[in-house]
Amino acid sequence: xxxxxxxxASVTPYEKNLHVWRQLWRVLERSAVVLQIVDAxxxxxxxxxxxxxxxxxxxxxxxxxxxxxxxxxxxxxxxAWSAYFTKMGVDHLFFSAYEEQKKIDKAAAAAKRGExxxxxxxxEEKSTKIVSDDENDSESESSHTSAHEAVAQPLDQKSEQDLxxxxxxxxxxxxxxxxxxxxxxxxLLASLDAFAKSHGCTPDEKYDNRIQYGMVGFPxxxxxxxxxxxxxxxxxxxxxxxxxxAAQPGKTKHxxxxxxxxxxxxxxxxxxxxxxxxxxxxAADMIAAGVYPIAQMRDHWPVVSxxxxxxxxxxxxxxxxIHIPEPSDQELxxxxxxx
Numbered sequence: 001x002x003x004x005x006x007x008x009a010s011v012t013p014y015e016k017n018l019h020v021w022r023q024l025w026r027v028l029e030r031s032a033v034v035l036q037i038v039d040a041x042x043x044x045x046x047x048x049x050x051x052x053x054x055x056x057x058x059x060x061x062x063x064x065x066x067x068x069x070x071x072x073x074x075x076x077x078x079x080a081w082s083a084y085f086t087k088m089g090v091d092h093l094f095f096s097a098y099e100e101q102k103k104i105d106k107a108a109a110a111a112k113r114g115e116x117x118x119x120x121x122x123x124e125e126k127s128t129k130i131v132s133d134d135e136n137d138s139e140s141e142s143s144h145t146s147a148h149e150a151v152a153q154p155l156d157q158k159s160e161q162d163l164x165x166x167x168x169x170x171x172x173x174x175x176x177x178x179x180x181x182x183x184x185x186x187x188l189l190a191s192l193d194a195f196a197k198s199h200g201c202t203p204d205e206k207y208d209n210r211i212q213y214g215m216v217g218f219p220x221x222x223x224x225x226x227x228x229x230x231x232x233x234x235x236x237x238x239x240x241x242x243x244x245x246a247a248q249p250g251k252t253k254h255x256x257x258x259x260x261x262x263x264x265x266x267x268x269x270x271x272x273x274x275x276x277x278x279x280x281x282x283a284a285d286m287i288a289a290g291v292y293p294i295a296q297m298r299d300h301w302p303v304v305s306x307x308x309x310x311x312x313x314x315x316x317x318x319x320x321x322i323h324i325p326e327p328s329d330q331e332l333x334x335x336x337x338x339x
Contacts, residue, residue, distance in 0.1 A: 020274050023255045024216065027271040028055060031214030032201040033192070034063040039221045040070045040094070043081060045289055046218045048276040052090070062199040063091070064192070068222040070094035070182040078179045093191055094178030097225035100185045101234075108234040185229055189263060203265050210267040212257070219273035220290040227270055231258050 028034060034055045038046035047065065055063045065085070070078060078094050085092045174180050176191060183191065196211050203209040217223045228234075258268045275291050284302040286292035297303070308316070313324050332338045 017274075020272050023272050024274065027214040027216065027255050027269050028059060028061070030207075031061065031212045031269050032204065033196050033199070033211065034061055034214045034216060035066055035192070036063055037066045037068050037215065037217035037221050037223045037226055039218075039289070040067045040073050040078075040081075042289060043067055043085075045285070046221050046291075047090075051216065051276055062195065062201070064195055065090055065092040066188075066226065067092055067094045067178075068097055068226055070178060071096040071099050075180060078182075079174075082177055082179050091195065092177065093188065094182045095188055095226065096182040097222050097229045099182065100229045101225060104185075104229065104232060104234045185232075189230065189260070189266070193263075193266070207257075207267055210259075210265050212267045212269050214269045214271060216271045217273060218275055218289075218291045221273070223270070223273060227258060227268055230260060230268060232261050 036048065036051065043065075052063050052065075055061050067078075067081070073081070073094075082092065082094075176187075177183075178187070192213060193211075196213075201211050203211055215223055215227060255272065256270050258270065260266050260268070273291075275286060282302070283292060283297075284306045287294060287297055287303045288306055313326070317323055327335075327337075329338070
């Protein structure tokens with residue numbers, strides 16, 4: 001510890017609570033696929049490599065990282081993160097529970113009024129998607145033709161299938177990962193199903209012939225929001241189980257299972273949010289990241305100092321409409337910031 005444990009590595013109340021860890025162990029044991037949810041604004045802070053290694057190496061279960069709140073990132077930022085995660089061998093998807101929840105709420109409110117959910121815009125989007133699919137098919141066909149012409153001898157049937165699979169993977173990888181645009185609810189469900197099947201996961205008779213997906217992650221990464229979107233829950237819809245969402249981190253205390261209304265072979269297992277042990281993160285980091293209860297903060301200066309170091313002066317001035325005075329040369333020398 002350094003200065004009361006704020007500047008150095010520290011352990012939060014969540015990590016000291018053995019009951020919460022038991023919930024995590026039970027979720028990992030029950031689940032066929034582990035889904036670790038992280039915040040797109042600082043993915044590495046929320047990604048637990050220890051949990052990933054334990055689930056994959058010790059338990060032999062596939063783990064997929066879901067980068068939530070990806071609407072905060074630009075397409076180029078998502079592409080850069082995707083390249084990094086691919087290099088690190090981390091399977092990942094980009095998603096925005098906030099954007100998808102707005103669509104669900106809009107549809108629920110419209111249905112409650114007896115109106116058409118999306119109207120003509122949805123039909124136009126569908127027709128646009130159909131045209132795009134046709135164009136991709138024609139592009140794939142032309143690519144196949146050019147590939148065949150480039151090869152001197154005819155390919156056998158197996159080689160043709162391999163070539164088609166490679167071309168499909170190359171042309172649709174960005175869309176499948178949610179790089180161009182964060183995945184929609186339907187696209188995410190399809191990706192989860194494909195990921196499970198690609199790793200040999202099959203429906204379990206113990207869970208009514210369903211594949212169970214364990215939802216784990218830090219508090220306040222939007223895990224409950226993701227689950228509410230996947231189950232199609234809205235405040236305007238009655239009779240649908242809704243997971244509690246709050247600004248206070250650590251609201252979920254017990255693991256719970258949830259069924260999806262339009263997926264009879266899928267089940268979600270929600271684990272309480274907990275901060276995984278780390279020797280890098282300080283209490284100030286955790287408070288700024290929203291994973292440490294601000295009510296338990298004893299000294300605000302380390303957090304303020306951390307924010308000021310990471311956010312440029314001009315951004316703070318513009319956002320709050322203030323003018324932070326620049327330190328003089330003498331002040332800089334006294335603080336040892338200049339020679």
